[in-house]
Amino acid sequence: MERKGNGLDDPLPMKSLLVVFSYHHNNTEKIANVFARVLDAQVRTPMQINLEELQEYSMIGFGSGIYDGKHHEALLDLANRLPQVTNKKAFIFSTSAMIGADKIAEDHLLLREKLRSKGYLIVDEFSCKGYNTNSFLRYFGGMNKGRPNAEDLEHAEEFAQNLKKNLGRS
8 A cells, every 4th residue: 555645744544444233214324425435445244244354444433233232143143253353443333212321331232242242343333322123113103203304314424523533543
């Protein structure tokens, strides 16, 4: 890779990947697309991941909707298969019917533990509400219709800008 600039102070660009599993209403995919635009990152599903290629990325975002208090099984299965790394930067994101600081920490716990056990350094986490028609909610029109909304997408952009600013220097 060729360096641009004076070669002394300019950091190499951060190469990022987003691994996202999003279906139903594609709530989490909407958030991932905002992250991808800001971070100039590729977006792939867990099924599209070639484990050997992951070493090419300086930061990886892992996200899905929250199902029964945890990330989707496809993402958790990928986390189980990840090779050991040393302090590779990662962030976790999700969309969920219900959010709050304690709820997010709890919902992200299993994926966070799996990633840390593989040597990933979790640099930040993001979550916002998503439209939910699971279970009995479909009979009532669901909850959080229209979410993520423009404000959620703006928060996602701010989150990604902060990642880029703060981690681009390290």
